[in-house]
Amino acid sequence: MFERLEESGAEIAFTFDGRPCTGRAGDSVAAALIANGVKVFRTTPVGGAERSAFCMIGACFDCLVVIDGRASRQACLIPLQEGMAVERQIGRRDPAR
Amino acid sequence: MxxxxxxxxxxxxxxxxxxxxxxxxxxxxxxxxxxxxxxxxxxxxxxxxxxxxxxxxxxxxxxxxxxxxxxxxxxxxxxxxxxxxxxxxxxxxxxxxxxxxxxxxxxxxxxxxxxxxxxERPFPVDGWDLPGVLTVGAAQTLLKASSMVARGSVLVGSGPLLWLLADQYRRAGHPPLAIVDTTPAGRLRSLLHALPRFLVSPYASKGVGLLWRVKRSVPVHSGVGSVRIAAEQGGFTVSFRRDAAERTIRADHVFVHQGVxxxxxxxxxxxxxxxxxxxxxxxxxxxxxxxxxxxxxxxxxxxxxxxxxxxxxxxxxxxxxxxxxxxxxxxxxxxxxxxxxxxxxxxxxxxxxxxxLDRLYRPGGHLVAGAPSAIACRCEDITVQTVRTACAELQPAGLNQMKVLLRCGMGPCQGRFCGSTVAAIIAQCKGVQAGDIAPYRHRFPVKPVTVADLATLDHSNADRQAVARD
Structure with a gap:
């Protein structure tokens, strides 16, 4: 489990698959998910393998999640915002929905 | 627009x-x-x-x-x-x-x-695709941006960044449980001729102090040839071979790195x-x-x-x-x-x-080409063995033909995390050097874009006339 060395930055409330979570201002969506103990961000479209954030710099695309209904969002690049509804991305998704 | x-x-x-x-x-x-x-x-x-x-x-x-x-x-x-x-x-x-x-x-x-x-250079070991295995750079990003550190980490691989993270984790009060160092054995001895120039460079004072501090507080398994990461009971095991002996250590987190x-x-x-x-x-x-x-x-x-x-x-x-x-x-x-x-x-x-630094931490060829059962292309779930078999049986001319055959490099990362692996496998199969295999022919868009994104562009009259019906 990751822990925070300091609780700086304002609290931000969001949900993951409907579960209430809290992150901190300055977190990416991926960092906030990891801080909340989320292990699996998505399953792959080809083999259904479980994946999570890997590179954290927007290069590997393993951290794809659904944010506010929009699929294939790069969790590591997107700053966490109040009220975001984040969902695990299961397999292949139409990016428009 | x-x-x-x-x-x-x-x-x-x-x-x-x-x-x-x-x-x-x-x-x-x-x-x-x-x-x-x-x-x-x-x-x-x-x-x-x-x-x-x-x-x-x-x-x-x-x-x-x-x-x-x-x-x-x-x-x-x-x-x-x-x-x-x-x-x-x-x-x-x-x-x-x-x-x-x-x-x-x-x-x-x-x-x-x-x-x-x-x-970070792709490092296709068994288990590098497991959820919870991050790159060393990713762990550092979490520390920098969100002040997050992991207890019970094991660092696997080679390169200056790996040692830097170990030192930073040590200062944060969470030194890694171990470093599994894949730097090929005997490298330092073969580089004595480069030592004088290194010693007068800014890297020397930084690097020597860094290594000393980390080695004093973190167990280092050096000269490791092959590594396997497996998921076990909510955590991981890291198994590796060193001096013909197999060892396994447990970890809550595994961070991998093979240079940038x-x-x-x-x-x-x-x-x-x-x-x-x-x-x-x-x-x-x-x-x-x-x-x-x-x-x-x-x-x-x-x-x-x-x-x-x-x-x-x-x-x-x-x-x-x-x-x-x-x-x-x-x-x-x-x-x-x-x-x-x-x-x-x-x-x-x-x-x-x-x-x-470059020659000391240049990864061994077998590490770039990957273990047979490891994932080579993370986007399309293609193993190293699948790439090897395609290479041997179909003998593609290079990376672009392999992409057509297997779809490696076709996913959203656009070959960033499989290119060096697939190139190394093709080079081995052909008996040539990795540098003889040209990289993927990348094309724009270099990041995925949706048609809806494009539709937000402003349209000129010429644009409208180009698609308008009479």
């Missing part, structure tokens, strides 16, 4: 190289747009440095703290700075397409400076010539001493051209900015050369020690 307009120089990326290029150009009167995929200047190396607390700055160290003033310097130079901007297309005439705030934008630069930095390589997708798609770097076993972007690429309007600076570290990146950014100004006719050669003297001295100091 919002009004974008034209600039003398567009800089892509706001790490040390991009910021230095923008300051060199804008500080001497050029109109400069600097586009950053991140949220604050600094790139990955100085991520969040401007906002980090005193405690975090102490943990991350003096080199990181140097980035704290970058944002102020960029603001003062007068360049227009845009965060959250993902560049997905660049054309040779200077058109730059990017996504920002959920909409498409276009800007035009008379000169382009590419400063898109490095990525230029992220060549954008310059390669643009058509910049590449050059194989044998010491670092990767493709660099070919450029002259000013960072001028094979394309007349395009410069490249920093680790995106060739990996040399943050200080060298900033020096090369300044040189690229000055060279752009000269090409624009805004300064003469004398003024350019005078301003270039200081960054050239910095570059020389850092270059002198680099050869030692």
């Amino acid at each position: 919002t009004a974008e307009g034209s600039y003398d120089v567009i800089v892509i990326g706001a790490g040390p190289a991009g910021v230095a290029a923008a300051i060199a150009a804008a500080g001497r009167g050029a109109s400069v747009l600097i586009l950053d995929e991140g949220q604050a200047p600094g790139g990955q190396i100085y991520r969040n440095a401007g906002r980090a607390s005193g405690r975090l700055l102490r943990i991350l160290g003096k080199d990181y703290a140097k980035g704290a003033t970058l944002a102020d310097a960029l603001r003062a130079c007068g360049a227009e700075y845009r965060t959250g901007s993902t560049v997905w297309n660049v054309e040779r005439d200077g058109r730059v397409d990017f996504l920002a705030d959920g909409a498409s934008h276009v800007a035009h630069g008379r000169k382009i400076v590419v400063a898109t930095g490095a990525i 390589v230029p992220n060549i997708n954008l310059p390669n798609a643009l058509g910049c010539e590449l050059a194989w770097n044998e010491d670092q076993a990767c493709w660099d972007v070919a450029a002259d001493e000013w960072g001028h690429t094979s394309l007349s309007n395009v410069w490249i600076a920093g680790d995106g051209a060739s990996v040399g570290g943050a200080e060298a990146a900033a020096a090369r950014g300044t040189l690229a900015g000055l060279s752009c100004l000269h090409a624009l006719g805004m300064i003469d050669a004398d003024a350019r050369d005078a301003a270039a003297a200081a960054p050239r001295r910095i570059l020389q100091r850092y270059r002198s020690g680099r050869i030692m």
